[in-house]
Amino acid sequence: MNWLWSNLDLVGELMLVHLALSVPAIILSFVVSVPIGWLAHRYRWSRGVLLSICGLLYAIPSLALFIALPAFTGLSLRSPVNLVIALTLYGIAVIVRTSADAFDSVERDIRQSATAVGYSSAGRFWGVELPLAGPVLLSGLRVVIVSTVSLATVGAVIGVQSLGSLFTDGFQRGIQVEIITGIVATIVLALGLDALSVLLGRLLMPWTRRGSRNGRAAAARRIREESA
């Protein structure tokens, strides 16, 4: 335990570095996969191709991808940007199918009614389809958060600092507490980001919150009013 008390600063710093690697990757994979998911939903013929290609990304071994990426990006092997790109690609692979499902989950009646009252295509996407796809998109985002935070540790093997450095360092120097600290800190980070995303979802999608909390009360009220 002594190791931990004398290295709290290092752990804190690595947590921040780890955040700086995973948060951009999480946001990027979300932002990229939403339009891909929408295309797969909108144009049926593209669905199989898009989802298969994105899904295949996940089959690339991570170490191989880390080493191959600099050849495309021109960056050094140890650049954190390479890692962020790799994590983004994996994130896309994880979320893109959910993203297509999210748009599928918007009821046809509601889309038609939005069109009928005069939404333009773009207005309908931003004002109706995207928010209503929100709950399913959030469930996909939560998986990406956990998988990205965990996968970012692999960067330590190629020399990009992260909480994973605690694994490699602890392993080389035989400090068990360091390894355990790395694992716990990674999990804490993942759970923290997950909780944050749920909170954000509640703020941005108040109708789902009311629906679940007051669902029963609303149903009871409905029955009373209907019979009155």
Next chain:
Amino acid sequence: MIEFRGVAKQFPDGTVAVHDVDIVIPPRKTTVLVGSSGSGKTTLLRMINRMVDPTAGQVLIDGTDVATVDPVKLRRGIGYVMQNSGLLPHRKVIDNVATVPLLRGESRRAAHAHALELLDTVGLDRSLADRYPAQLSGGQQQRVGVARGLAVDPNILLMDEPFGAVDPIVRAELQQELLRLQGELGKTVVFVTHDIDEAFLLGDQVVIMQQGGLISQAASPAEILAHPADAFVADFVGADRGKRALHVTEVDGRRVVVDADGRAAGVLAP
């Protein structure tokens, strides 16, 4: 006035939904399109706001071919009420009612103030304004749908089986409410239903359609009952049976009207 001139619709798979329709929908009256499923009544309705474009012929509103009007702009000027209300589940009642004015760029404050008035118009309590649609009963949701349809004070109100999904008691209530509203507002209402009773109750003009998008008869309810155009219409409206085939019998010196099954329907007023 809405006019259909030689309008047809054939879907890419070859199905003919509407077959060469000519009809005039008079202004400030309620016209009901009635028929069983597959009769093309909803397709015909949706041609008015270009949710469906005809494959032949023209649809004219006050002499202007709708094909020449931008669909989004056209739809923002026509009220639309559909089955299951079609409300946006993520918007509060007040924002749902204000949808179209907000799309048109009205200020939020003005749109909301007007939306509250519309809740009064359709007989809903203003306290419902901050609820989400899922927190309302089916009948209340349908009223919100009507309020949304009226929000830009359109000349034309399209209603696509609006009361099809509510129970019979609420439906009867909503029908009376629509008659009251129409008496006050005098819109050009085009109403789609498969229920002939509803059609006769609400329609100034009733258009009876049969499979394949053919119009069998377009006339007032009384004319249709008096002179059904053909056997299909007579059968569809049930002119020769049940509660429509009434006759008079004398009971203790008063003339009582009974239906085909012999059940008393009322007395003849002197």
